Amino acid sequence: MGLHMNWLAVECGDKDAVLTSLGLQETGWVNDELRAQLACATLPNGWTVIVSSDYRLELESLLPAASAKGRAIGCEVSEIVMYSGVRAYQDGEFAWAVTHDPDKERYGVAVNGEPPSQLSDILAKVGELAAAEPDEPVDWWFDAPVELARSVCGYEAGAVQNAEWSTVAFAADVRSAPRRERTLRGAIRAEIMPLLGSLGWEPRVGKAEWPNAFYSASRVHDGHLQFVNLVGKDDGEDVYLFPSFGAWPGEANEGDPLIAGEVRAAHAAIWKRLTKPWRRLTGKRGLDERLDQVVGDAQRAIVDMNEFLTLGRTSPNLRIDLGSAQVWIDALLAKDDAPGG
Amino acid sequence: MLAARGGEEGFTGALREAGAQVGAASRGALDTLTFGHRDTLAAGLETLADPSSLSTWRTQYQNHRRQEAAQDQYDITHYEPARTVGQVAGVVVPMILTGGESALASAPRLAGAAARTGREFGAALAAGGGVGAGVQHVSDLVRGRQPSWQSDLAGAAGGAADVAALAARLGPGRAGGINGAVAATMEDLLNGRPVSLERVSQGALAGQVIGGAAGELGRRWSNALGRRAKGQLGEMLGAVRSAVNGMPREAVPKTSVSIKGTGKSWRPDGRWGGQFFEDKFGYGADLSRNQRLARRIDPGTFNLYHFLPDDIAALLGVPGAATGQQAAPRRRGQ
Secondary structure (H helix, E strand, O other): OOOOOEEEEEEEOOOHHHHOOOOOEEEEEEOHHHOOOEEEEEEOOOOEEEEEOOOOOOOOHHHHHHHHOOEEEEEEOOOOOOOOEEEEHHHOOOOEEEOOOOOOOOOOOOEEEOOOOHHHHHHHHHHHHHHOOOOEEOOHHHHHHHHHHHHHHHHOOOOOOOOOEEEEEEEEHHHOOOOOOOOOOHHHHHHHHHHHHHHHEEEEEEOOEEOOOOOEEEEOOEEEEEEEEEEEEEOOEEEEEEEEEEEEOOOOOOOOOEEEEEEEOOOOHHHHHHHHHHHHHOOOOHHHHHHHHHHHHHHHHHHHHHHHHOOOOOOEEEEEEEHHHHHHHHHHHHHHHHHOO | HHHHHHHHHHHHHHHHHHHHHHHHHHHHHHHOOOOOOOHHHHHHHHHHHHHHOOHHHHHHHHHHHHHHHHHHHHHHHHHHHHHHHHHHHHHHHHHHHHOOOOOOOOOOOOOOOOOHHHHHHHHHHHHHHHHHHHHHHHHHHHHOOOOOOHHHHHHHHHHHHHHHHHHOOOHHHHHHHHHHHHHHHHHHHHHOOOOOOOHHHHHHHHHHHHHHHHHHHHHHHHHHHHHHHHHHHHHHHHHHHHHHOOOOOOOOOOOOOOOOOEEEEEEEEEEEEEEEEEEEEEEOEEEOOOHHHHHHHHOOEEEEEEEHHHHHHHHHHHHHHHHHHHHHHOOOOO
8 A cells, every 4th residue: 555554673583582572473474564454574684573554553662672672673654644754772772763754844854862874875865866856746755764764674665575474463352263274375385386387387485586475486488587476365364365467578587577467356246245244253154165265266366367478368357557468468469470489 | 153053063963873883883793793692791791890780780780781682672773784784794804804714834735636526526515415404404303493394405505505615715614604604594595584684694603613613623633643543534535535536446455556667666545447546644745756656657547635634624614614503593583
């Protein structure tokens, strides 16, 4: 979404210890942290990040506690009001803060304490950009606290590659649920990845070259590098999975994809959508039943997507975000017309 | 000599007459400003100003009040045009001077923010009319009066007029005044009564004061909201606006969208088919760098909805004015 979120990061690679110290516990999996209310991952650089995509972390109380495990920073980002701020704690004590609040200071940031030295470079760069285009209605300073946070802990919302995100919740909010024999992650490995392999894709786990893809697959077909990115979530309450896809003009991941999009499951009948909360409440439709449907829909979507990428055949549930179906069909026809095509 | 004396008397008489006219106009204005309680207020002040009357203050007060009521009646009988001018001035002058406008500095919307569409104006008119009719209906029930279609329609006309005035950027105070005036006028007309300027003036003033106050409260409240709540408010208003424009946002997880030819992406607040929506709330909200880029690359699909606390003021001003108009007293047989 237009980012409206907050997050905290602790310089500690022990995710379980960090979660326990903050009264949180894992509830499931999500491939994109911005699709969960609360998500957590440990980054390759050893920082553990907890993200709230809807701004629900109480940083004032959590940061001092988190900083007992190591240096801790908290960041707030709202692209709706264009506020951004980062603050740091060490050993339970406030260390520094940098905030941009356009309602108070439209052109600049407020600094408290002694932030890291890279802030001066960041502000200099922002100042140059603003001076170069003074008439643009752009909030250049909005990026400064976010960029500073990224320079400290390596996290940037929605841009982390190959992180394994868990959905988390405060222990007090977690309802006891029976242990599940089958999860979405298990189904992806057992039922989705083999399907992708049978269609000529090279399935990957945790090695994709684009953000927010933990389960993915790629291949070169007709001279185009193509990818599939599985977008899903299973936190014990909500389950979904759908593949997004794309293709580059050539055989390498260079520049912009020629085309990118998603295949969505057909909408449920209106009466089913209207009665969904009731059926959930009364247990008429259990998690396993929903999981079966989600996996079945995803398998059909992969077949549809494969037909589009190989034959240019569109389906009603295909949605193109970048380029158009015609762009891709033209690219396929051009390959066919080429000598030896 | 006689002629001169006659001229002098004529001049003095004219002066006296002019003074009486001004006095009647002033009393008319004060009567409107005090919602018809000028006599009570004046009697109270006169009683307080006489220290010898402490032991008999109740009697003194009642005497003063009778005198003031008689004065009003005299003005109505002998100086009705002047009194009417005063009553109108009692509404119009404060509207011109204040209009219930905020002391908060107001900033324009972002350049390129979507302008109000005809559908939005139509929906707002209907909503304003509904609010006006609803408030009138509930007010009748609360006062123990039989609700009637005439009263409901008068309330609806007031609410719709309020919205139209808001669209003309008159502000919640002035628009509330128009609401009160239109509702009072329509109620008289629909009930087959002659239009009472006194009641129209009082309705206008009450609508202006309460509508303006409600609007100002809404403006300050929304401007003082926390960042999280402001964001939620902005997204909620944005979702309503897209729906009114026939583009209901898809109930799907929000994803990032690539910006063609740049290697960058942005996350819209909502989407409908190939249309993307970005919501902003607040006086200081600009675009981010990538949002600017997305709009520049594909302006036809980028819909920017920028809301201000002034919009919340307008939203709350309409029911405020409708309620205020109901609170205006119905005196002297109205």
